[in-house]
Amino acid sequence: MKKPEETATTGADLLVKALIDEEVEVVFGYPGGAVLPIYDSLFKQNKLRHILVRHEQAAVHAAEGYARSTGKVGVVLVTSGPGATNAVTGLTDALMDSIPLVCLTGQVPTHLIGNDAFQEADTTGITRPCTKHNYLVKSVDALSRTVHEAFYVARSGRPGPVVIDLPKDVLMNKHDYTAPDMPVQHKSYRPVTKPDAKKIEQALELIANAKKPMFYTGGGVINSGARASKLLTQFVHMTGYPITNTLMGLGSFPASDKQFVGMLGMHGTYEANLAMYHCDVLINIGARFDDRITGKLAEFSPHSKKIHIDIDGSSINKNVRVDLPIVGDAGQALEDLIKLWKARQPKVDQKALKAWWAEIDKWRGRDCLAYKQGKDVIKPQFALERLYHHIKDRDHYITTEVGQHQMWAAQFLKFEQPNRWMTSGGLGTMGYGFPAALGVQIAHPEALVIDVAGEASIMMNIQELSTAAQYRLPVKIFILNNQYMGMVRQWQELLHGGRYSESYSEALPDFVKLADAFGAKGLRCHEPSKLDDTIKEMIAIKGPVIVDVAVDKAENCFPMIPSGAAHYDMLLGPEDRAARPVSEEGMVLV
Amino acid sequence: MEVASSHTIAVLVDNEPGILARVVGLFSGRGYNIESLTVAQTNAKQNLSRITIVTAGTPMVVEQIKAQLDRLVPVHKVHDLTLEGPHIERELALVKVKGVGEKRAEALRLADIFRAKVIDTKTDSFVFEVTGASDKVQTFVELMGSLGLVDVGRTGIVAMTRGGEAF
Numbered sequence: 001m002k003k004p005e006e007t008a009t010t011g012a013d014l015l016v017k018a019l020i021d022e023e024v025e026v027v028f029g030y031p032g033g034a035v036l037p038i039y040d041s042l043f044k045q046n047k048l049r050h051i052l053v054r055h056e057q058a059a060v061h062a063a064e065g066y067a068r069s070t071g072k073v074g075v076v077l078v079t080s081g082p083g084a085t086n087a088v089t090g091l092t093d094a095l096m097d098s099i100p101l102v103c104l105t106g107q108v109p110t111h112l113i114g115n116d117a118f119q120e121a122d123t124t125g126i127t128r129p130c131t132k133h134n135y136l137v138k139s140v141d142a143l144s145r146t147v148h149e150a151f152y153v154a155r156s157g158r159p160g161p162v163v164i165d166l167p168k169d170v171l172m173n174k175h176d177y178t179a180p181d182m183p184v185q186h187k188s189y190r191p192v193t194k195p196d197a198k199k200i201e202q203a204l205e206l207i208a209n210a211k212k213p214m215f216y217t218g219g220g221v222i223n224s225g226a227r228a229s230k231l232l233t234q235f236v237h238m239t240g241y242p243i244t245n246t247l248m249g250l251g252s253f254p255a256s257d258k259q260f261v262g263m264l265g266m267h268g269t270y271e272a273n274l275a276m277y278h279c280d281v282l283i284n285i286g287a288r289f290d291d292r293i294t295g296k297l298a299e300f301s302p303h304s305k306k307i308h309i310d311i312d313g314s315s316i317n318k319n320v321r322v323d324l325p326i327v328g329d330a331g332q333a334l335e336d337l338i339k340l341w342k343a344r345q346p347k348v349d350q351k352a353l354k355a356w357w358a359e360i361d362k363w364r365g366r367d368c369l370a371y372k373q374g375k376d377v378i379k380p381q382f383a384l385e386r387l388y389h390h391i392k393d394r395d396h397y398i399t400t401e402v403g404q405h406q407m408w409a410a411q412f413l414k415f416e417q418p419n420r421w422m423t424s425g426g427l428g429t430m431g432y433g434f435p436a437a438l439g440v441q442i443a444h445p446e447a448l449v450i451d452v453a454g455e456a457s458i459m460m461n462i463q464e465l466s467t468a469a470q471y472r473l474p475v476k477i478f479i480l481n482n483q484y485m486g487m488v489r490q491w492q493e494l495l496h497g498g499r500y501s502e503s504y505s506e507a508l509p510d511f512v513k514l515a516d517a518f519g520a521k522g523l524r525c526h527e528p529s530k531l532d533d534t535i536k537e538m539i540a541i542k543g544p545v546i547v548d549v550a551v552d553k554a555e556n557c558f559p560m561i562p563s564g565a566a567h568y569d570m571l572l573g574p575e576d577r578a579a580r581p582v583s584e585e586g587m588v589l590v
Numbered sequence: 591m592e593v594a595s596s597h598t599i600a601v602l603v604d605n606e607p608g609i610l611a612r613v614v615g616l617f618s619g620r621g622y623n624i625e626s627l628t629v630a631q632t633n634a635k636q637n638l639s640r641i642t643i644v645t646a647g648t649p650m651v652v653e654q655i656k657a658q659l660d661r662l663v664p665v666h667k668v669h670d671l672t673l674e675g676p677h678i679e680r681e682l683a684l685v686k687v688k689g690v691g692e693k694r695a696e697a698l699r700l701a702d703i704f705r706a707k708v709i710d711t712k713t714d715s716f717v718f719e720v721t722g723a724s725d726k727v728q729t730f731v732e733l734m735g736s737l738g739l740v741d742v743g744r745t746g747i748v749a750m751t752r753g754g755e756a757f
Contacts, residue, residue: 124608125608125611128608128611128612128615129615129619132663133662133663133664136607136608153663157661158661186663187604187666188603188604188663188664188665188666189663189664312661313657313660313661314654314657314658314660314661316657317650317653317654317657318654318657321650
């Protein structure tokens with residue numbers, strides 16, 4: 001029998017072993033004093049790959065991109081103090097969008113905690129409201145168990161980011177390793193995944209008897225796994241009902257399918273929003289009635305019976321009172337619904353459904369995403385349509401930054417599969433897209449990964465060009481350059497009398513030279529007629545590329561439900577906006 | 591319009607560092623009220639604490655508060671005692687009163703009526719311990735107001751369901 005000292009290893013080695021046992025392949029991080037023991041352990045092994053970013057926020061976004069495109073838990077490693085505080089934006093982003101992450105933060109040694117030591121921050125205090133859960137590991141004997149528990153918490157139920165704060169002495173002290181328990185039996189955290197059978201029956205009844213039904217599905221379907229998207233598609237096909245997706249849900253149902261009426265919400269399609277308003281049964285699966293979706297709450301889908309399936313009980317009845325709340329996993333609920341539908345073979349009122357589709361098709365006929373492409377200036381919508389044309393037959397992934405370009409990307413790029421669309425939906429983090437694209441590319445080295453960006457957003461994490469160069473990550477940054485923080489400009493135009501306060505992108509870099517400086521390739525395009533060639537060239541280049549597309553500076557993103565307005569009250573184009581000023585209640589909303 | 595009402599919620603949690611901050615942070619971060627809060631370990635073997643929170647809100651808000659509490663990882667159980675049927679609420683207060691002569695005698699008489707115990711005395715002061723429902727404690731404190739009240743410490747409410755069921 002071995003003596004304990006012989007089997008015992010340092011906390012840092014235990015940590016690395018635990019990560020490997022949790023099937024981690026990649027860690028996105030940045031070293032510093034407090035995490036040096038972990039970096040030393042990483043140095044001595046070759047199972048875990050470490051990707052060195054240039055800013056901790058980017059490490060988190062990269063891990064988010066990795067997680068969202070693979071369905072696995074993303075892992076981040078940062079040092080104490082500024083390392084941890086820089087990660088906060090990314091953690092909040094992951095919390096809002098339910099992305100499973102484990103973020104390891106260094107901490108000063110336990111005897112110095114609370115002494116205002118060098119690079120000390122109250123990391124668990126700071127990250128408490130922006131994580132699903134966090135831990136401060138005070139002793140090495142709790143380390144491996146805590147890591148396994150953190151992975152369980154991050155990926156189960158409604159996924160989210162989990163921080164493990166690791167004092168340096170804990171990383172250096174020795175202890176035996178504890179392997180993960182399978183299956184995990186957490187003492188208090190046991191999310192409900194199996195929906196109540198009676199409620200599924202009630203749901204089926206409501207769904208089958210609807211005259212004007214509407215599926216409204218979100219990121220919960222994607223988080224449930226690829227199978228859930230298949231089941232959703234199957235169930236929607238079985239019913240013949242229309243479906244809309246939230247921003248986070250795009251790809252869970254094929255965008256080219258004729259039952260898909262487009263994204264809903266503030267910049268959603270006319271047909272999706274009107275169908276939401278007029279439907280009589282609303283089937284929400286894995287979406288959370290976010291304010292960007294509902295618009296004016298008092299007039300949100302006022303005639304419908306509402307079913308809400310969500311794995312997070314706190315998402316139900318938070319903003320909108322529903323008639324049938326069902327707590328459970330989206331995929332599991334869909335499986336149960338399909339089984340019951342097959343068993344019961346309910347008779348859908350086909351006449352009513354036909355009339356409902358006729359109504360929807362009339363709204364579709366408005367062609368709400370129409371724009372006029374002239375000869376001289378590239379319209380951003382046109383740029384994205386052409387981009388989609390050239391990538392649609394390739395294995396591709398899209399990330400975005402935040403703003404107008406993000407909404408246009410959601411409107412004009414079509415997502416046929418889940419996990420192909422990475423965007424900061426809840427927090428709306430400018431600077432998300434590029435590092436997220438790096439994470440996606442790490443996970444899918446052969447795929448075409450494109451960050452659709454604005455010239456303002458891309459500047460927020462532009463330093464990551466260095467990461468792209470170091471790992472030869474052939475990410476394509478497709479900048480729709482209108483020389484404005486476009487969405488800010490749009491709101492200033494609509495709400496603040498056209499006073500474009502600080503929204504002009506002054507002193508922009510020469511993106512072609514910038515790319516060159518980082519060892520990437522830069523392309524520029526001004527003319528509509530050259531756009532196709534530019535996009536083809538971008539795709540053909542093996543390494544990272546920045547494409548600077550000069551687009552119409554004044555173009556606004558339509559349709560738009562002005563804040564505080566109801567679904568039927570959409571602005572469809574520039575001609576609409578003067579007629580309907582935004583209400584005072586609307587002005588205070590974000 | 592839904593009307594706001596007061597709810598007493600009992601929460602069973604792991605007794606670990608930061609748990610109170612998690613609960614209190616949830617209330618402050620989401621803009622909920624805390625009218626009263628008590629917390630102490632109640633099960634040493636399993637290292638569990640019981641938190642009793644009195645909060646107020648519309649039914650939708652109270653439902654939301656419970657759902658938010660329930661999804662905290664170290665939370666085992668959340669019970670809305672106000673909704674779940676008859677329950678008992680008790681509070682303890684220490685009330686310090688200073689005075690001589692008739693005021694002192696009156697304070698002692700009232701304490702007797704309220705079944706408050708004298709737990710400290712000097713020739714010119716008392717510390718009373720009074721337990722009961724919050725309104726009883728409140729009334730006692732108010733009565734002492736004119737009899738030389740110096741200071742009050744209150745525990746906040748602890749509560750339990752009637753009958754043999756847990757919670």
